[in-house]
Amino acid sequence: MIPLEWMPPLMFGGLVVFMLIGYPVSFSLAAVGLVFGFLSINLGFFDLNFMQAIPGRVFGSILSNELLLAIPFFTFMGAILEKCGLAEDMLESMGQLFGPIKGGLGYSTIIVGFILGAITGTVAAQVIAMALITMPVMMRYKYDMRYTTGVLAASGTITQLVPPSLVLIVLADQLGRSVGDMYLGAWGPSILQIALFALYTWALTLVRPNALPPVPRTLHGWPLFTKCMWGIIPAGVLIFLVLGTIMMGLATPTEAGAMGTIGAIVLAVVRNAPMSKLDKIAFGGGIAAALIGSAIGVVAFKSLPFKIAFTVMFAAIIWLCWRAWQERDLRNLIIQAFQATMRITAMVAFIIVGATCFSITFAGVDGGHWVEHLLSGLPGGVWGFLIVVNIFVFFLAFFLDFFEIAFIIVPMLAPVAQKLLAPVVGADAALIWFGVILCVNMQTSFMHPPFGFALFYLRSVAPKEVKSSDIYWGSIPWVLLQLVMVGLVIFFPKIVTITLDKPHGIDPNKVKIELQAPSDDEPPPIIIPPAKN
Template sequence: MIGISIFILALILLLFGFPVAFTFAGVGILFVVLFADPSQLAQIPYRIYANMGENGGGTVLMAIPLFIFMGLILQRTKLAEQLLVSMGRLFGSVRGGLAISTVLVGTLLAASTGVVGASVVAMGLISMPIMMRYGYNKALSAGTICAAGTLGQLIPPSIVLIILGDVLSIPVGDLFRAAVKPGLVLVGCYIAYIVIFCIIKPDAAPIIPLENDDTSRKKALLDALFAVIPPLLLILVVLGSIFYGVATATESSALGCIGAVVLAIIYRKFSLPMLFESANETVKITAMVFAVIIGASIFSMGFSYTGGEEEVERLLLNILR
């Protein structure tokens, strides 16, 4: 059971808080040294180079830093803050309106960034204080933010889907297209849960009092439209070019970067320091993502060389019998 125990050890180390990339790489190397031929470690540079090369999907992986850069530019335009304030005014008269707004804004952020961490941090910093101010239940508020943040794993352009497309040799556009409906269904389930929860426990999400005059409501609607339509058009252009075969994921990500800069100019948030900070943060996040890819490649090598593939095959065959 050496091949299975490699998963158990990796899981234990992850639960203790060790970095994902170094845990995978270290466990893979350790098992090759202890239970296989250590000379096989010489294959590691070739496996890494294969991931970088044309045949290994190197051009597909180029979309990762570009989509991250696009999301960071949109994040620094205060997009999430504008959306949440505008949506909160529209749904404030509905019980649980702020939580529903958080899910909707999280959906738009997921379609903008593709990075879970960025969405969760942004929503936590912006929406959590507002919900606490109006007396929302802490469990409902935190759960809503975490749930909305994880949408970035599924809703395109998801970094996870790009990596899976490269590993499984499946066109990224097909994965994006297939992930849209499940992502929207998940959003609908989140909103339905919030509505039902607020019906059962009305005190968990108080109604926010709003002005009743038509002028303020029209202004709130116009503010919401101005905050939603530009980024929504950018997302439709980026994903639409992929879905209809006009551009590849890498080409559409470059288009998204240009569109994000244009939106920053429209929102009057563009500056050279902001551009430099976004580029610097993109390098950090991209390095982390590619470190995980390299670590996973070494882990899979250790799993394969210690007989893990044969053990899993025997296990599945026994289950079928």
């Protein structure tokens, strides 16, 4: 008879065997969970009723989770923005601004990667869009090829850390914390990582000035200003629709993703569809009516003008989208975006089902206590736990993507992390800190071989003269910078918690109660006693 304490490590071993054979992760999870579940029933570890919780968990609390609806919304928005031309305009405008300085195209790529990360939340769209636009320019001006490929891949993966990242949404869901707090905790590390990338670029211009030459500016004065505004204003509107509404508490991540999707469609239509005069009047008039009506509604504190304005605005959007649907190129763009979204959403749904089968059986064989006992006894206490977990996740990311790590590994680590990290940063911030650390770490899964998806995306669009060896060697300095960032977030938790330390609610030490005594000229108040029954 197999002892109970052997079951958790046997489940992990079985999962590894299935994946090494070549089965998809979602099917491997489900197979291991079901096989060991029925084995546990026969061994008397739990009864059949315990396994009947799987359908209820899948359909009741997971697939009906509105927060996970943000995944298809952000995926669809990223697929639309990939081909609508926004990245092109932003890169061209930033290239005009920073081009004349050494490494200017590198700075431009890093900044645009950060801004696009605050809009799309998807790596594939960002890497492909920036590589198609920036790589030919860098090659034309003789930029170092390894730096070129590395900065493009790294600037694309920063979207994993910059809110509204899909990784942060999934981690918040799995750790049981609010998405808003997870976003607040990620701002410090994301800004610091951009600073590290820029610092590396600056240092390279000092050591190898010919590797990152300046690029002459072709626009000056008013044309330069209008070019920059044409790239910045649409990005600012989308950032407000997606991120601003979440941070201001006006929308949930799912609602913000829906608004961002509508904004991306409108932007794609405006930028790519040939618009007649009637279309421009209908669309421009609808937006103007919405803005004026919103101002009237806010000033007058009445809801009617506000509702009328947005009714007119959505009517204009529907009219514009209908006109765009008649254009073959835009219709194909939207269809391709739907197809990409359906593929990713289906993959996530299957992973959720498989992870549910695995996690329920794992909990039934007391796997949580096994993981806690295994990790709580590590030498070094909190720091030993964080170092070992991050090394484990780093190597696990060689074979699994972030969805699989988030749905399989994170729920097992969360109870131990809460117990060990709470004395360091407080109970409320413990899992936020832990989630951001994992998010910084999981960036590397897109950058290192053998399954560095950002490198695959880059290879798929790079010219033939770009060697694959340059792409892989070029990623190494940026992976090291990401690992430095992991160390900084581990040993300096204030980078994460500084935005969470602001007091919320009422401070009782600052509450003052003032009672105004009646003056001599005022009669005392009349107190009416309660009626007697």
